Each structure stands twice: as structure tokens, then as C-alpha cells.
Amino acid sequence: MAEEIREKIMALVRLQQLEVEASRFQKALDDIPAKLDALEQVLTAARSDFETTETSLNQLRKKYRDKEAELQTMETQLQKSLQKLDGAASNKEYQSSLTEIEEGRKKISGIEDGLLADLDEIEKEERCVVAAKIFFQTTGQRIEKERQEVNQTEKELSRDLEAVKEKIAKAKAEIETDLLKRFTIVQSQQRDRVAISPAGAMQCRGCHLNLPPQMFNELQRCEELMFCPNCQRFIYWEEL
Numbered sequence: 001m002a003e004e005i006r007e008k009i010m011a012l013v014r015l016q017q018l019e020v021e022a023s024r025f026q027k028a029l030d031d032i033p034a035k036l037d038a039l040e041q042v043l044t045a046a047r048s049d050f051e052t053t054e055t056s057l058n059q060l061r062k063k064y065r066d067k068e069a070e071l072q073t074m075e076t077q078l079q080k081s082l083q084k085l086d087g088a089a090s091n092k093e094y095q096s097s098l099t100e101i102e103e104g105r106k107k108i109s110g111i112e113d114g115l116l117a118d119l120d121e122i123e124k125e126e127r128c129v130v131a132a133k134i135f136f137q138t139t140g141q142r143i144e145k146e147r148q149e150v151n152q153t154e155k156e157l158s159r160d161l162e163a164v165k166e167k168i169a170k171a172k173a174e175i176e177t178d179l180l181k182r183f184t185i186v187q188s189q190q191r192d193r194v195a196i197s198p199a200g201a202m203q204c205r206g207c208h209l210n211l212p213p214q215m216f217n218e219l220q221r222c223e224e225l226m227f228c229p230n231c232q233r234f235i236y237w238e239e240l
């Protein structure tokens with residue numbers, strides 16, 4: 001009798017271990033999409049940094065071209081003012097042309113200073129673009145490698161999970177239908193889905209409740225299947 005009960009308990013323990021293992025694999029598999037998302041986010045951030053610096057460089061270059069065009073216009077105007085000076089018919093016209101020329105030259109010199117400052121800024125931004133591009137490329141390579149590793153892990157986990165599921169099916173086939181049904185019900189009542197627990201030192205190891213001495217003695221004799229009066233799990237003597 002004791003041996004028969006012992007075998008039943010061992011079969012349940014084995015099934016429980018396999019199911020714990022399966023749920024560990026399943027949980028790791030469930031975590032995979034979040035891992036892939038996190039990698040994608042790192043890559044997106046690097047791409048966005050690169051694009052932002054590139055946009056900023058293009059804006060600086062456009063600003064530079066606009067100023068160059070403005071300079072061109074100012075220079076044409078200056079030429080006209082110089083011609084007007086040559087053809088001045090009165091002292092008043094002559095004075096006003098001189099003022100125009102003076103102002104034109106000041107503006108031109110201001111624009112030229114601005115162009116030099118812009119060139120500095122453009123050079124700095126060009127270095128930022130190069131750095132951001134290199135960072136984006138190396139990040140891309142690193143992320144691709146990590147993505148492959150995650151995909152490989154996923155394959156291995158799926159394979160392991162399938163193998164455990166086969167073992168679970170075999171383990172279940174070795175357990176009587178009624179007992180298996182009862183086991184499944186107890187499992188469904190437990191938050192951790194663990195339906196069988198060892199007991200030792202007068203305690204259920206599942207919920208840590210102290211068992212009455214009489215019950216613990218019966219447990220050691222192993223003459224029938226027993227349950228923890230607190231957590232309702234199957235219990236067995238841990239030194240069985």
C-alpha cells in the first residue's frame with residue numbers, strides 16, 4: 001500500500017516539476033517581444049539623433065546660401081551706388097550716394113562676418129553628423145547581432161518547451177484519470193499553480209502551516225494521499 005501511494009506521489013511530483021519547467025520556458029518566451037521592442041527603440045533613438053543633426057546641418061547650409069544671395073544683392077546695389085556717384089549732378093546727390101555706399105559697405109561687411117561665423121557652425125555640425133552617423137551604424141550592427149541572439153534564444157526556448165510538453169503528456173499518461181483530475185483542480189486553486197508540496201519538520205513546505213503531530217505521523221507512514229488543511233495542496237513527507 002505504502003509503495004503504491006509513494007509511486008503515485010512521485011508521479012505527481014514529476015508532473016509538477018515538468019509543468020514548473022514548462023511555465024518557466026513559456027514565461028521566457030513571453031518576454032521575447034518586449035526584448036525585441038527594446039532593441040528596436042534603441043535603434044530608433046540612434047536613427048532619430050542622426051536625422052536631427054542632419055536636418056540641423058541642412059538648415060545651417062540653407063541659411064548660409066540665403067546670406068550668400070543677400071551678399072550678392074548688396075554687392076550689385078553697391079555697384080549701382082558707385083555708378084550713381086560717378087554720375088552725380090549735384091553735391092546733394094553726391095552726398096546721398098556716398099552715404100548709400102558707406103551703408104552698403106557696412107552691410108556687406110556684416111554679412112561677410114556672418115558668413116564666416118556660419119561656416120564655423122556648419123563645420124561643427126558636420127562633425128556632429130559624422131559622429132551621429134557612425135553611432136547609428138555601429139548601433140545598427142550591435143542591435144542586429146543582439147536581435148539574432150534573441151531570435152536564436154526564442155528558437156531554443158520553443159524547442160525546449162515542446163520537449164517538456166511531450167514529457168508532460170507522457171507523465172500524465174502514467175497517472176490515473178481521477179487523480180490527474182484532482183491534481184489539476186488543486187493546481188487551478190493555487191496562485192503559483194503548484195499542487196503538491198513536501199512536508200518536513202512538522203510543516204507544510206508550501207504554505208508553512210504547522211501540521212498536527214498525528215497528521216505528520218500518518219504522512220510518514222504514507223498509507224494514503226493527504227492534503228494540507230490550509231493550502232489544500234497534496235502533501236508528502238519530504239524524506240519519502
Ligand SMILES: [Zn+2]
Pocket residue numbers: 197204205206207208209228229230231232233
Ligand atoms: Zn500547505
